[in-house]
Amino acid sequence: MQPTADQRRWMYRHMVLSRYLEERIEALYMEGKTPVFNMAKGPIPGEMHLSNGQEPCAVGVCAHLTADDIVTATHRPHHIAVAKGVDLDAMVAEIFGKASGLSGGRGGHMHLFDAAVNFSCSGIIGEGLGPAVGAALSRKLQGKPGVAVAFMGEGAANQGAFHEALNLAAVWQLPVVFVIEDNAWGISVAKQASTAVPRNDLRAAAYGIPGHHVADNDVEGVFAAAGEAIARAREGQGPSLIEIETARLAGHFMGDGEDYRPKGEKEGLQARDPIPRYRQALLDAGVLDEAGDVALVAEAHARVEAAIRFAQQSEFLPPEAALEQVFVESGEQQ
Amino acid sequence: MTTVTKSATRKLTIARAMAEATAQEMRADPRVFVMGEDVGPLGGVFGNTRGLFDEFGAERVRDTPISETAFIGAAVGAASDGMRPIVELMFVDFFGVCMDAIYNLMAKNTYFSGGKVKVPMVLMTSTGGGYSDAGQHSQCLYGTFAHLPGMKVVVPSNAFDAKGLMTAAIRDDNPVVFMYHKALQGMGWLGTEKGATVPVPEESYSVEIGRAAVVREGHDVTLVSLGVGVHHCLRAAKALEEEGFSAEVVDLRSLVPLDRDSVRASVAKTGRLIVVDEDYHSYGVSGEIIASAAEHADCRLKAAPKRVTYPDIPIPFAPTMEQWALPNADKVVAAFHQMMRES
Ligand SMILES: Cc1ncc(C[n+]2csc(CCOP(=O)(O)OP(=O)(O)O)c2C)c(N)n1
Numbered sequence: 001m002q003p004t005a006d007q008r009r010w011m012y013r014h015m016v017l018s019r020y021l022e023e024r025i026e027a028l029y030m031e032g033k034t035p036v037f038n039m040a041k042g043p044i045p046g047e048m049h050l051s052n053g054q055e056p057c058a059v060g061v062c063a064h065l066t067a068d069d070i071v072t073a074t075h076r077p078h079h080i081a082v083a084k085g086v087d088l089d090a091m092v093a094e095i096f097g098k099a100s101g102l103s104g105g106r107g108g109h110m111h112l113f114d115a116a117v118n119f120s121c122s123g124i125i126g127e128g129l130g131p132a133v134g135a136a137l138s139r140k141l142q143g144k145p146g147v148a149v150a151f152m153g154e155g156a157a158n159q160g161a162f163h164e165a166l167n168l169a170a171v172w173q174l175p176v177v178f179v180i181e182d183n184a185w186g187i188s189v190a191k192q193a194s195t196a197v198p199r200n201d202l203r204a205a206a207y208g209i210p211g212h213h214v215a216d217n218d219v220e221g222v223f224a225a226a227g228e229a230i231a232r233a234r235e236g237q238g239p240s241l242i243e244i245e246t247a248r249l250a251g252h253f254m255g256d257g258e259d260y261r262p263k264g265e266k267e268g269l270q271a272r273d274p275i276p277r278y279r280q281a282l283l284d285a286g287v288l289d290e291a292g293d294v295a296l297v298a299e300a301h302a303r304v305e306a307a308i309r310f311a312q313q314s315e316f317l318p319p320e321a322a323l324e325q326v327f328v329e330s331g332e333q334q
Numbered sequence: 335m336t337t338v339t340k341s342a343t344r345k346l347t348i349a350r351a352m353a354e355a356t357a358q359e360m361r362a363d364p365r366v367f368v369m370g371e372d373v374g375p376l377g378g379v380f381g382n383t384r385g386l387f388d389e390f391g392a393e394r395v396r397d398t399p400i401s402e403t404a405f406i407g408a409a410v411g412a413a414s415d416g417m418r419p420i421v422e423l424m425f426v427d428f429f430g431v432c433m434d435a436i437y438n439l440m441a442k443n444t445y446f447s448g449g450k451v452k453v454p455m456v457l458m459t460s461t462g463g464g465y466s467d468a469g470q471h472s473q474c475l476y477g478t479f480a481h482l483p484g485m486k487v488v489v490p491s492n493a494f495d496a497k498g499l500m501t502a503a504i505r506d507d508n509p510v511v512f513m514y515h516k517a518l519q520g521m522g523w524l525g526t527e528k529g530a531t532v533p534v535p536e537e538s539y540s541v542e543i544g545r546a547a548v549v550r551e552g553h554d555v556t557l558v559s560l561g562v563g564v565h566h567c568l569r570a571a572k573a574l575e576e577e578g579f580s581a582e583v584v585d586l587r588s589l590v591p592l593d594r595d596s597v598r599a600s601v602a603k604t605g606r607l608i609v610v611d612e613d614y615h616s617y618g619v620s621g622e623i624i625a626s627a628a629e630h631a632d633c634r635l636k637a638a639p640k641r642v643t644y645p646d647i648p649i650p651f652a653p654t655m656e657q658w659a660l661p662n663a664d665k666v667v668a669a670f671h672q673m674m675r676e677s
Contacts, residue, residue: 124431
């Protein structure tokens with residue numbers, strides 16, 4: 001499956017948008033946290049998991065999705081949220097903990113929920129898989145169209161929830177696609193030290209579903225595999241599993257010393273940064289020209305800067321608002 | 335129990351103290367081994383297995399896959415078969431994925447076997463918030479773990495106790511849940527409570543599990559707490575002293591077994607009780623302590639007891655909301671003033 005020129009530009013634009021967002025978050029996150037790194041300080045306190053390098057996974061999959069389709073993402077959610085069309089202003093405001101954020105600052109960066117585009121994420125490893133299966137079941141039972149996509153890291157594929165969810169989705173032939181972003185590390189533990197098979201897509205065989213493998217963080221490889229899996233799900237032929245070899249260009253979280261990485265690994269990954277590579281591919285293919293690229297990048301930067309200004313200028317909720325929204329009024333939901 | 339003789343001058347963080355106790359027990363007993371996520375070369379994300387991998391190697395300090403059900407269940411199996419595993423659940427909040435292994439296996443196998451199967455393992459896990467890690471990484475859940483029978487539960491507030499309790503936990507023939515508060519670990523990036531870093535003897539010693547400590551004597555009110563709450567209480571006691579009141583501070587140190595006698599003795603002396611707990615307000619440690627005092631004839635209270643706790647809400651991300659909701663020394667002082675107005 002080949003992307004159209006428009007789809008290619010869409011994927012590239014969203015990669016650029018996501019990357020610039022992360023670069024700005026990274027800079028703002030460090031404000032007030034130095035000279036001695038203190039996680040509690042600064043305009044964005046708490047843990048921060050950046051997704052620099054993993055953008056191909058998000059755009060290659062989400063290029064096939066509409067706002068109606070369901071995505072459950074992980075503790076490293078920004079690139080996926082951007083590609084799924086989560087409201088950028090409200091998302092950034094949430095990362096800052098502001099009243100105008102997706103949940104008014106109650107959730108923060110690991111708990112972004114945007115019902116308008118059926119996006120959610122979670123800080124517990126493997127937690128999004130069950131809900132994706134359930135959403136797919138709901139669509140099937142209601143006769144509503146749409147697929148559910150559960151994203152996870154390769155580390156999550158060793159959780160019980162992974163095996164249970166794949167089996168359940170396969171037994172019930174549900175329209176769900178499981179996407180593994182294999183960045184080779186679960187915090188400091190290397191994939192080969194934690195996973196008994198070299199590739200998680202091989203595990204699809206255990207559940208009698210198709211497994212796809214995408215090498216080298218290849219945007220269009222992701223697009224092709226996801227296109228096939230999602231089409232299959234839409235046609236009622238059940239779930240698929242995709243594992244994408246991707247790269248985490250940053251630490252596991254901000255503040256991670258990354259001493260566990262073999263020497264030179266990071267430099268190697270940076271040299272294979274998927275964004276300049278895709279840019280070059282699009283220029284070579286004539287889908288993008290230099291002027292078009294400059295305009296596209298400028299537009300992405302402007303969009304991110306506007307979202308950050310929006311977040312910075314927003315107020316915090318009054319502290320007592322912490323007590324609200326633990327429950328909804330009965331009948332209020334949906 | 336070894337009594338500590340040498341006077342200690344060297345200060346350690348709780349993280350170092352935990353690692354030191356573990357190393358000493360590993361040297362003494364080849365059955366002791368450690369497993370969990372990132373406990374190997376990284377030394378644990380909260381620092382409490384630092385240095386162990388270098389000394390004992392990958393065989394005895396095992397990084398695990400992210401598979402808590404499997405590796406905590408495996409610890410139960412190994413413990414039942416003669417080993418003494420120390421296993422880490424990185425954040426207590428993750429208990430949901432593996433609670434069955436904890437409370438149906440680890441905690442009950444001894445009972446089911448009529449006492450014939452021993453499960454000598456330590457489950458260590460981090461608790462607490464205060465740095466905006468939001469609702470899935472900031473809970474204490476002390477009440478949840480202490481509520482379920484069959485496992486001992488300890489919560490140190492300082493490095494001396496942490497080392498002694500860790501030694502005792504490893505030597506105990508029962509499962510012990512060792513809950514350490516992140517703000518006490520002495521990790522710079524977590525914004526550390528300095529009072530937790532105290533002199534720790536180099537030699538091995540144990541602190542008895544099930545004995546509270548009176549960490550400050552007083553006669554007007556008893557402040558009971560655990561973990562980081564003890565430090566809020568000590569600060570509050572200092573503030574109250576300046577106002578002319580003397581507060582006694584009881585550090586529970588252990589939730590199971592619970593040293594009700596020490597709490598009662600203190601309350602019998604002061605006649606007033608405030609419990610400080612970063613865990614959720616309802617059904618928790620605070621209710622248990624108040625009930626323990628109230629149901630005892632010697633504890634004639636001069637005023638209704640009070641609790642300073644975390645409200646029954648998920649932990650919000652925004653620092654404005656989270657800091658507002660967390661217990662602190664000012665809230666303890668305010669609770670005391672309120673108590674005095676009411677009585
Ligand atoms: C159930 C559970 N266990 C452990 C953790 C701690 N933890 C957070 S991220 C992480 C590594 C995840 O690795 P992977 O799934 O490969 O995703 P990546 O971080 O590489 O994107 C771990 C162990 C958690 N959040 N939830």
